Amino acid sequence: MERVTMADVANKANVSKSTVSQYINNRFEYMSLETKKRIECAIEELNYQPNIIARSLKQKKTYTIGVIVANILHTFSTQVIRAIEDECQRKNVNVIVCNADDQPSKERKYIETLRAKQVDGLIIFPTGGNLDLYKKLEKSGYPLVFVDRTVENTDITSVLLDNEKASSLAVDHLVGKGYRNIAFLTTSIEMNITPRIERMDGFKKALQKHNLPLLEQLFAGEEIHKMQEKMHFMFSQDKVPDAIICGNDLTLLEVLKFCRKKALTIPTDVALVSIDEVSFSEIYNPPITVVTQPSYEIGTYAAQQLLQKADEHEKTEETIIRFEPKLVVRSST
Amino acid sequence: MERVTMADVANKANVSKSTVSQYINNRFEYMSLETKKRIECAIEELNYQPNIIARSLKQKKTYTIGVIVANILHTFSTQVIRAIEDECQRKNVNVIVCNADDQPSKERKYIETLRAKQVDGLIIFPTGGNLDLYKKLEKSGYPLVFVDRTVENTDITSVLLDNEKASSLAVDHLVGKGYRNIAFLTTSIEMNITPRIERMDGFKKALQKHNLPLLEQLFAGEEIHKMQEKMHFMFSQDKVPDAIICGNDLTLLEVLKFCRKKALTIPTDVALVSIDEVSFSEIYNPPITVVTQPSYEIGTYAAQQLLQKADEHEKTEETIIRFEPKLVVRSST
DNA sequence: CATTTTTAATAAATCGGTTTAGTTATTTAT
DNA sequence: ATAAATAACTAAACCGATTTATTAAAAATG
Numbered sequence: 001m002e003r004v005t006m007a008d009v010a011n012k013a014n015v016s017k018s019t020v021s022q023y024i025n026n027r028f029e030y031m032s033l034e035t036k037k038r039i040e041c042a043i044e045e046l047n048y049q050p051n052i053i054a055r056s057l058k059q060k061k062t063y064t065i066g067v068i069v070a071n072i073l074h075t076f077s078t079q080v081i082r083a084i085e086d087e088c089q090r091k092n093v094n095v096i097v098c099n100a101d102d103q104p105s106k107e108r109k110y111i112e113t114l115r116a117k118q119v120d121g122l123i124i125f126p127t128g129g130n131l132d133l134y135k136k137l138e139k140s141g142y143p144l145v146f147v148d149r150t151v152e153n154t155d156i157t158s159v160l161l162d163n164e165k166a167s168s169l170a171v172d173h174l175v176g177k178g179y180r181n182i183a184f185l186t187t188s189i190e191m192n193i194t195p196r197i198e199r200m201d202g203f204k205k206a207l208q209k210h211n212l213p214l215l216e217q218l219f220a221g222e223e224i225h226k227m228q229e230k231m232h233f234m235f236s237q238d239k240v241p242d243a244i245i246c247g248n249d250l251t252l253l254e255v256l257k258f259c260r261k262k263a264l265t266i267p268t269d270v271a272l273v274s275i276d277e278v279s280f281s282e283i284y285n286p287p288i289t290v291v292t293q294p295s296y297e298i299g300t301y302a303a304q305q306l307l308q309k310a311d312e313h314e315k316t317e318e319t320i321i322r323f324e325p326k327l328v329v330r331s332s333t
Numbered sequence: 334m335e336r337v338t339m340a341d342v343a344n345k346a347n348v349s350k351s352t353v354s355q356y357i358n359n360r361f362e363y364m365s366l367e368t369k370k371r372i373e374c375a376i377e378e379l380n381y382q383p384n385i386i387a388r389s390l391k392q393k394k395t396y397t398i399g400v401i402v403a404n405i406l407h408t409f410s411t412q413v414i415r416a417i418e419d420e421c422q423r424k425n426v427n428v429i430v431c432n433a434d435d436q437p438s439k440e441r442k443y444i445e446t447l448r449a450k451q452v453d454g455l456i457i458f459p460t461g462g463n464l465d466l467y468k469k470l471e472k473s474g475y476p477l478v479f480v481d482r483t484v485e486n487t488d489i490t491s492v493l494l495d496n497e498k499a500s501s502l503a504v505d506h507l508v509g510k511g512y513r514n515i516a517f518l519t520t521s522i523e524m525n526i527t528p529r530i531e532r533m534d535g536f537k538k539a540l541q542k543h544n545l546p547l548l549e550q551l552f553a554g555e556e557i558h559k560m561q562e563k564m565h566f567m568f569s570q571d572k573v574p575d576a577i578i579c580g581n582d583l584t585l586l587e588v589l590k591f592c593r594k595k596a597l598t599i600p601t602d603v604a605l606v607s608i609d610e611v612s613f614s615e616i617y618n619p620p621i622t623v624v625t626q627p628s629y630e631i632g633t634y635a636a637q638q639l640l641q642k643a644d645e646h647e648k649t650e651e652t653i654i655r656f657e658p659k660l661v662v663r664s665s666t
Numbered sequence: 667c668a669t670t671t672t673t674a675a676t677a678a679a680t681c682g683g684t685t686t687a688g689t690t691a692t693t694t695a696t
Numbered sequence: 697a698t699a700a701a702t703a704a705c706t707a708a709a710c711c712g713a714t715t716t717a718t719t720a721a722a723a724a725t726g
Contacts, residue, residue: 003682005681005682005683006682006683007682007683015705015706016705016706016707017682017683017684017706017707018684018685018705018706018707018708019704019705019706020683021683021684021685022684022705024683024684025684029703030702030703030704030705031703031704031705032703032704032705035704035705049445049448049449050449050682050683051390051449051451051681051682051683052446052449052450052451052683053386053389053390053395053450053451053681053682053683054390054681054682054683054684054711055682055683055684056386056683056711057384057386057387057390057681057682057683057684057710057711057712057713058682058683058684058685058710058711059683059684059711060711062386064450072415078411082405082432085432094429094446094450095429096427096428096429097430099415099418112382113385113427115382116382116383116384116385117385117386117397117427118384118385118386253612253613253616256613256616257615257616260616260618260620278612278613279586279611279612279613280586280589280611280612280613280617282590283586283589283590283593284613284617284618285593285617285618287593336712338711338712338713339712339713340712340713348675348676349675349676349677350676350677350712350713350714351675351676351677351678351714351715351716352674352675352676353713354713354714354715355675355714357713357714358714362673362674363672363673363674363675364673364674364675365673365674365675368674368675383712383713384711384712384713385713386711386712386713387681387711387712387713387714388712388713388714389681389713390680390681390682390683390711390712390713390714391680391681391712391713391714391715392681392713392714393681
């Protein structure tokens with residue numbers, strides 16, 4: 001347990017700490033070959049490993065970034081995180097992931113502890129509930145990138161999907177297939193969460209584009225545990241939907257649960273399109289048509305943006321970067 | 334960006350750094366109420382936040398643990414991680430999660446960088462490929478807990494499922510339902526990975542218990558990308574399986590893919606039991622019978638064990654802790 | 667009133683590195 | 697032969713906290 005320090009190495013090799021430090025940082029210019037070898041041996045023998053904490057303190061860099069995800073349960077979140085981690089590993093940066101569980105208070109706490117831990121920057125899937133903090137971070141020039149969602153009244157770089165287009169792709173496809181009573185369902189839109197709002201808007205615009213009526217009972221943003229009830233209501237109206245667009249993966253699960261309960265056959269009783277990919281879309285009976293996000297690209301791009309900011313400490317010009325959704329047609333439509 | 338330090342607060346409040354430190358650590362005993370208030374104000378005004386890096390350096394504690402998961406793609410892994418994070422949050426400890434991607438070299442690298450980062454302990458889903466390092470850590474008394482897998486020739490605390498029982502539950506159930514040609518399929522068993530080996534063994538023992546023959550062609554541990562081929566082979570033999578036990582969730586996905594390709598109806602053509610829960614088991618057509626692990630309990634327990642070791646720095650007595658699997662019968666059998 | 671104890675606070679060492687400004691000794695240039 | 701340049705190092709300050717030993721003043725005790 002007794003850790004070996006640089007001083008121990010210096011002693012053993014009969015040089016000063018400074019020289020060992022030079023060695024550790026691969027600055028061999030001012031060091032004889034003989035010295036270099038002695039240090040090498042000492043490190044080997046003592047099994048020395050530098051204390052990164054000490055280095056971080058002096059250098060004011062931790063080579064660590066934080067990721068605060070609003071809700072880790074979304075498949076999209078996990079994929080983006082995966083991409084961020086890969087990109088950071090390439091750049092030799094560590095990642096600490098925190099899940100805010102959709103609670104602004106948790107998000108706030110994580111932002112604060114991660115800053116206290118001196119992480120070099122933050123990638124946040126913002127809950128939207130901490131505008132003051134976001135602004136404070138922005139003003140202080142702290143490296144910050146938003147993913148999946150934007151926050152109004154800030155100029156923080158945000159990397160996200162062209163959500164309206166995603167809805168439009170789904171609607172175009174369904175209309176093309178002859179469906180006319182298209183419903184749109186998503187998780188709660190109370191909190192002004194970008195993708196939900198934009199996908200809903202995109203849905204409405206797309207319906208208008210096709211000259212389809214906008215029926216109140218055919219779209220809803222509802223909390224997950226009230227969704228069954230909501231669908232029950234939808235299907236008890238006179239205009240029963242012949243197709244449903246699920247605003248995200250969690251919604252899809254609820255819709256499938258409902259279909260199973262009501263013994264609705266897909267796609268004959270009702271067609272289904274999910275925005276966001278799910279693990280089982282290909283192997284489900286029937287396989288499910290989805291609009292996918294390029295989540296890996298989004299994550300990679302976000303990480304690159306952040307690392308660039310953390311490195312150069314300059315603002316990058318663009319503030320909102322949109323990625324293109326893609327329709328993958330399967331048998332649920 | 335210019336960070337406020339304790340010295341700044343001390344200046345503003347007209348006290349020494351020491352006193353501010355006492356304040357930060359809630360040791361108000363030797364401090365007048367007046368001083369306390371002055372410090373409070375100064376902190377408020379300057380918006381001071383302690384630098385945890387500096388604290389860690391002195392205290393030799395980072396209040397951070399590392400989790401190195403062999404393969405993050407398993408549902409089980411993500412659930413365990415979730416539990417670990419929850420437990421650690423309760424104890425005000427941060428978690429850094431790393432994915433070794435089943436590669437011992439990556440695992441080694443992560444162990445080393447996390448140690449260099451001075452994390453207070455490690456929870457590892459071991460790849461099994463770094464015995465020397467495991468032993469070194471064990472010998473040095475470094476807090477360490479294994480999850481999901483054990484490693485032979487070490488006495489490192491391991492928290493895992495009673496895997497043999499899991500297989501036995503599945504077999505008992507299938508035999509009870511009248512299935513006789515039961516196949517067992519899992520991902521590669523080359524690397525001696527505990528759950529795969531034990532589940533396979535459990536499967537064989539259970540067959541023997543029921544006096545069923547052990548047919549070579551009805552069990553396999555195969556790499557994921559060769560699995561379709563393997564199943565093709567299985568189903569081209571004279572004794573075609575009437576039931577398949579999937580050794581884990583990734584295997585289940587492959588089996589379902591195969592069933593879809595070959596238009597096999599579940600459970601009439603072939604019954605299915607999956608060891609490990611998946612997100613879609615309830616909503617699949619048909620819903621899938623699974624043997625679940627108490628992954629949340631496993632994760633919580635592992636975290637508790639580790640935090641205890643990190644705190645008290647004593648060995649806990651038990652080395653292998655097994656949790657009970659549970660059969661959840663659905664319509665795939 | 668002198669002495670001890672308690673209270674309230676501080677100076678300085680420390681953690682384990684990095685970095686800057688020197689210091690020798692040797693070599694090269696003048 | 698002397699000055700300048702270079703090679704090969706090192707001492708000491710520093711990062712921002714914690715902690716130990718110490719001090720000065722006030723309060724309690726005999």
